[in-house]
Amino acid sequence: MNKSMMAILVASGLMLSAPVMAQPAQPSLYQQLGGKDNIRSLMDDFVQRLKADSRIGEQFKNTDAARLASQLTDQVCEATGGPCKYVGLDMKAAHAGMNITKAHFNALVEVLQASMNAKGVPFDKQLEILSMLAPMHRDVITVR
Ligand code: HEM
Structure with a gap:
């Protein structure tokens, strides 16, 4: 195979399908956060x-x-791919009757960001965590 053919194969991605080129699996967000002890320290x-x-x-x-x-x-x-099982109340039941507003929710997110900064969680990982939690606003905010 000449050089230009090789270049075309590489550019088209065909070479990447060869088993020797297989990439190791991406570490889960759980692993990137440093595992359960680190998550616990963040949550404390x-x-x-x-x-x-x-x-x-x-x-x-x-x-x-x-x-x-x-x-x-x-x-x-659990949500980041770790070996845990959350067995608490679902988010609707956990926050029922608390009169949680959008402002409360935003305040909690800001507090979480402060903790993540203090614990040195990289900004891109912070965004991944926040985007995982964001959809829960539907079950948590009860005063609209
Ligand atoms: C994405 C946002 C949120 C998540 C993921 C979340 C998660 C949780 C979880 C896992 C529990 C424990 C449930 C159980 O014990 O079974 C809980 C309880 C609670 N949450 Fe939230 N929450 C969120 C937002 C909020 C907001 C905005 C407020 C109010 C400002 C709030 C106030 C509380 C309170 C007061 C409890 C009860 C704690 C206790 O046991 O004394 N949460 N939440």
Whole structure:
């Protein structure tokens, strides 16, 4: 095979189908976040910040911090492809009767961003986590 033919094959992607060129599987977001211990450490920080937040802290004042951090860890671990199973309430039931507004939801997202910055989660991973959580607004926000 001459050089220009090789160039065409490579450019067209045909060479990539050869088994020797197989790429290792992409690590899951769970792996990229450093596994369960790192997620737990992020969630511990998050729950502390939630409790201290002037906008929404009141809603978490009676919350058992370790328990909520553990639930959030399982939820995020599972959703990012980790070996966990979230067995808590679904998001609608968990937030029923709390009168959660858009502003509350946005405040929680900002608090999570502060935790992710503090824990050194790279910005592109932050966006992946946030886009996973964003659709839950439909079940969490009950005051529109
Ligand atoms: C994407 C957004 C959210 C996610 C993923 C989320 C996730 C969770 C989870 C996993 C639980 C635990 C459920 C259980 O124990 O079975 C929970 C409970 C709770 N959430 Fe959320 N939540 C979100 C937004 C919010 C917002 C915006 C507020 C209010 C500002 C809020 C307030 C609470 C409170 C007060 C509890 C009860 C904690 C307790 O047990 O004392 N959440 N949430």
